[in-house]
Amino acid sequence: MSLSIILPAKNEASALAVLLPCLKAAQPTAEIIVVDDGSTDNTAAICADCGVSRLPSPYSMGNGAAVKRGARVATREVLVFMDGDGQHDPGDIARMLEKLDQGYDMVVGARDWGSQAGIGRGVANTLYNWLASRMTGHMVADLTSGFRAVRADKFREFLHMLPNGFSYPTTSTMAFFRSAYPVAYIPIKAAQRVGSSHIRPLRDGLRFLLIIFKIGTLYSPLKLFAPVSALFFLLGCANYAWTYMHEGRLTNMSTLMWSAAVVVFLIGLVSEQITVLTYKARI
Missing domain, CATH: 3.90.550.10 (Spore Coat Polysaccharide Biosynthesis Protein SpsA; Chain A)
Known part of the structure; x- marks a missing residue:
């Protein structure tokens, strides 16, 4: 060659x-x-x-x-x-x-x-x-x-x-x-x-941390964002269960975590579509 x-x-x-x-x-x-x-x-x-x-x-x-x-x-x-x-x-x-x-x-x-x-x-x-x-x-x-x-x-x-x-x-x-x-x-x-x-290290540390997100967004964003979304959802459920047993009510923190779960999932979904379109042009 x-x-x-x-x-x-x-x-x-x-x-x-x-x-x-x-x-x-x-x-x-x-x-x-x-x-x-x-x-x-x-x-x-x-x-x-x-x-x-x-x-x-x-x-x-x-x-x-x-x-x-x-x-x-x-x-x-x-x-x-x-x-x-x-x-x-x-x-x-x-x-x-x-x-x-x-x-x-x-x-x-x-x-x-x-x-x-x-x-x-x-x-x-x-x-x-x-x-x-x-x-x-x-x-x-x-x-x-x-x-x-x-x-x-x-x-x-x-x-x-x-x-x-x-x-x-x-x-x-x-x-x-x-x-x-x-x-x-x-x-x-x-x-x-x-x-x-x-x-x-000080100048390039943030850049190397961003590699973590690049790994996901370049391959399959939902594989990275979906687990994070699920984590927020479960934390919201756990917080609601605790506050319901002790205070008998739904708190703003649970609602905030559930909202974050939806937002993170939608970001992952949109990123997935962008990734598909990016690679589609190369096929």
């Missing part, structure tokens, strides 16, 4: 100086594209020295934006996305392509617990994986991994849905599941990144 390797990079020159020669040795016939997301270091010189294509940007647009830009200019039938910080092993690409050749449309490198960037990130990713597995009915081993191989034509169907930030892996994975494109996982070891991370 003809292969394009896309590396979003922002001020990762020190890592690229080591990674790019290894990539060229591991995949000598591949098209390698470094999407320079507004770097201020010598990324351009490193790419020139290594003889790889560089797609520059006058300012930083975000990791997801770099992925989309790279996917648009890539010319091969299979796209491999990997971080430019040296965490991913170029030797794993061959394993991904072997799995892709078995009939899958996306193959994701699944990190083990030891490869997680801290306990907090590990716990969050475990929660994401569990929720995504429950929503899709398929085992999701690593929802947020940025190391993945995809068929270019399938991936480009969802470019309009991908955010410009760090949650593009979540969006693309759930979109593939929703569209019945087979997804597989292979275990990988992620090395310690070179340099400091561009993710800031």
Whole structure:
């Protein structure tokens, strides 16, 4: 399969100086594209020295934006996305392509617990994986991994849905599941990144919490909203039972909880219809 390797990079020159020669040795016939997301270091010189294509940007647009830009200019039938910080092993690409050749449309490198960037990130990713597995009915081993191989034509169907930030892996994975494109996982070891991370807990914490809701809204909103609606309804019933036995009346709190149950359910229903229409355009 003809292969394009896309590396979003922002001020990762020190890592690229080591990674790019290894990539060229591991995949000598591949098209390698470094999407320079507004770097201020010598990324351009490193790419020139290594003889790889560089797609520059006058300012930083975000990791997801770099992925989309790279996917648009890539010319091969299979796209491999990997971080430019040296965490991913170029030797794993061959394993991904072997799995892709078995009939899958996306193959994701699944990190083990030891490869997680801290306990907090590990716990969050475990929660994401569990929720995504429950929503899709398929085992999701690593929802947020940025190391993945995809068929270019399938991936480009969802470019309009991908955010410009760090949650593009979540969006693309759930979109593939929703569209019945087979997804597989292979275990990988992620090395310690070179340099400091561009993710800031205080700045990006809310964005990662929003991934939870994105999981539901991208696949089947009612599977997320219906249990919440049922919870509000049951809490309203429990509150009514308690106040009736002790005070012999219906309180405003019970009515409020029942109203919340109806509102949440209707939001889920409307979201379900919007999701259906979103994917219908891609059929």
